Amino acid sequence: MKKHLYKNIIYLTLGTLFFFLGNGNVSFAFATWIFSFFLLQVSRTNNKLFSYLVIPILFGISSHFSFLKFIPSAPTSIFYYVPMLFGALYGFVFLVDRIFWNKINGFKATLVFPLAYTSLDFLSNLFNPFGTTGALGYSQIEFLSFSQLASITGMWGMTFMITWFGSVVSWCLLHKKNRKKGLIVYASILTIILVFGNFRLTTSLEKGTVQISSMHTHDKNIGGYEMWKSRSKNDTIAFRKISKRIIQDLINKTSVEADAGSKIIVWSEISAEILKSDENELIEMLKSLSREKNIYIMTNLLTIVPKGQKPENKILMFTPTGDIVIEHFKFGGNFLEGSVEGDKTIKTIETKYGKVAGIICWDADFPSIVKQIGKSKTDILLIPASDWKEIDPLHTIVAVYRGIENGCSVVRQTRNGLSIMTDSRGKTISQLDHFSTENWVMMGQVPNKRIWTLYPLIGDLFGWLSIIGLGVMLFFGIRRKRLRKTTATNNV
Numbered sequence: 001m002k003k004h005l006y007k008n009i010i011y012l013t014l015g016t017l018f019f020f021l022g023n024g025n026v027s028f029a030f031a032t033w034i035f036s037f038f039l040l041q042v043s044r045t046n047n048k049l050f051s052y053l054v055i056p057i058l059f060g061i062s063s064h065f066s067f068l069k070f071i072p073s074a075p076t077s078i079f080y081y082v083p084m085l086f087g088a089l090y091g092f093v094f095l096v097d098r099i100f101w102n103k104i105n106g107f108k109a110t111l112v113f114p115l116a117y118t119s120l121d122f123l124s125n126l127f128n129p130f131g132t133t134g135a136l137g138y139s140q141i142e143f144l145s146f147s148q149l150a151s152i153t154g155m156w157g158m159t160f161m162i163t164w165f166g167s168v169v170s171w172c173l174l175h176k177k178n179r180k181k182g183l184i185v186y187a188s189i190l191t192i193i194l195v196f197g198n199f200r201l202t203t204s205l206e207k208g209t210v211q212i213s214s215m216h217t218h219d220k221n222i223g224g225y226e227m228w229k230s231r232s233k234n235d236t237i238a239f240r241k242i243s244k245r246i247i248q249d250l251i252n253k254t255s256v257e258a259d260a261g262s263k264i265i266v267w268s269e270i271s272a273e274i275l276k277s278d279e280n281e282l283i284e285m286l287k288s289l290s291r292e293k294n295i296y297i298m299t300n301l302l303t304i305v306p307k308g309q310k311p312e313n314k315i316l317m318f319t320p321t322g323d324i325v326i327e328h329f330k331f332g333g334n335f336l337e338g339s340v341e342g343d344k345t346i347k348t349i350e351t352k353y354g355k356v357a358g359i360i361c362w363d364a365d366f367p368s369i370v371k372q373i374g375k376s377k378t379d380i381l382l383i384p385a386s387d388w389k390e391i392d393p394l395h396t397i398v399a400v401y402r403g404i405e406n407g408c409s410v411v412r413q414t415r416n417g418l419s420i421m422t423d424s425r426g427k428t429i430s431q432l433d434h435f436s437t438e439n440w441v442m443m444g445q446v447p448n449k450r451i452w453t454l455y456p457l458i459g460d461l462f463g464w465l466s467i468i469g470l471g472v473m474l475f476f477g478i479r480r481k482r483l484r485k486t487t488a489t490n491n492v
Contacts, residue, residue, distance in 0.1 A: 036166030056091030063087020131365025332362030374456025387417030
């Protein structure tokens with residue numbers, strides 16, 4: 001009895017620890033693959049108490065510390081506990097598996113857990129206003145050959161294969177009969193995925209690059225705080241002074257990068273704040289600068305409007321002729337940030353250097369919306385962003401997967417976070433850590449020819465199939481249980 005108890009404690013500890021190490025900013029790819037095995041060994045061989053109480057509690061605690069301060073709020077706010085609540089919800093997937101896995105014959109029983117976990121991951125993407133941060137696939141950025149699966153199934157196929165691994169290993173240890181066949185089935189599918197991924201990574205991209213520079217010139221905790229402080233005091237003189245200084249720095253650096261050969265310049269999210277009454281003056285300056293330097297400029301200022309109205313967090317993109325061709329309002333996270341919410345339509349424009357689209361920071365957490373850029377055959381996705389230390393680098397990694405899914409290069413310039421340029425496979429071209437330098441300018445030769453991906457065409461089909469598949473498995477599990485009861489009754 002004691003031996004069994006100690007074994008459970010060890011398994012629960014290892015499962016919780018590996019779940020912690022496979023999520024948040026402490027993301028080890030290997031840990032994500034094995035955490036479920038240890039917890040399934042406990043849930044499948046013990047009283048249901050472990051599945052409907054112990055594991056959800058441990059999952060909630062682990063998730064809370066994995067994503068601590070991902071939402072900037074105090075312990076007195078309900079938002080502070082969101083990671084714990086979502087973690088506990090995911091913990092109940094083990095209860096679903098505990099109830100049904102032994103009611104289904106053979107190797108098919110291994111599908112209950114991954115289908116349930118994938119269904120929850122997918123539904124979270126559809127209904128969770130915080131987006132997909134925390135999806136298991138984001139931990140696999142160092143495992144790029146596997147990550148290429150996102151170009152076919154989106155994130156949902158990755159979640160399925162990761163959680164299926166733990167389910168299969170657990171099943172093999174608990175069922176000695178036919179386990180060899182089960183291992184061969186899983187290993188064959190994983191091998192096909194990795195062969196595809198390696199082929200995609202080693203195949204040369206179509207020739208063509210464009211030099212892009214991206215930048216920000218202030219720290220949100222210093223210059224950003226100064227602007228907020230002066231604005232909170234209604235000191236427009238001090239506010240304008242700080243704002244104009246920052247904007248002038250941005251313009252100067254933009255000119256330098258243009259002279260160095262960059263054809264597209266991207267400013268970070270909230271690269272500066274500006275009063276609505278001063279916006280037209282700045283727009284005219286940027287029109288003139290883009291014409292003078294013959295460049296495309298993407299800005300992302302926070303426009304402060306009269307009291308009682310919501311501020312505007314928006315992209316403006318200027319062409320070498322001085323025209324504004326993109327105006328995009330942020331749609332991700334507006335319920336927390338309080339800015340004007342965008343209509344979730346992503347514009348793609350044809351440039352001299354390929355098709356270009358732009359979204360803002362948190363927008364990239366919603367793959368079901370961002371897949372518009374794959375449908376419009378975008379070559380380069382520009383993402384002005386602003387983070388904080390606790391979500392660096394995971395929030396940037398999230399954006400990289402939008403490029404893999406849609407076959408386009410990604411440029412994400414991040415104030416107070418990790419800035420990165422990647423190609424359409426997620427390979428890094430250039431990166432810049434805000435916290436390791438004070439020269440926040442990134443430059444790289446970015447591929448401007450997209451590659452074909454299936455995900456934008458079939459969308460979230462794999463996610464919907466997971467829900468349908470789970471429903472079928474549960475139906476047959478319930479049906480088999482009723483047949484057993486009927487048989488037992490008749491035998492009596």
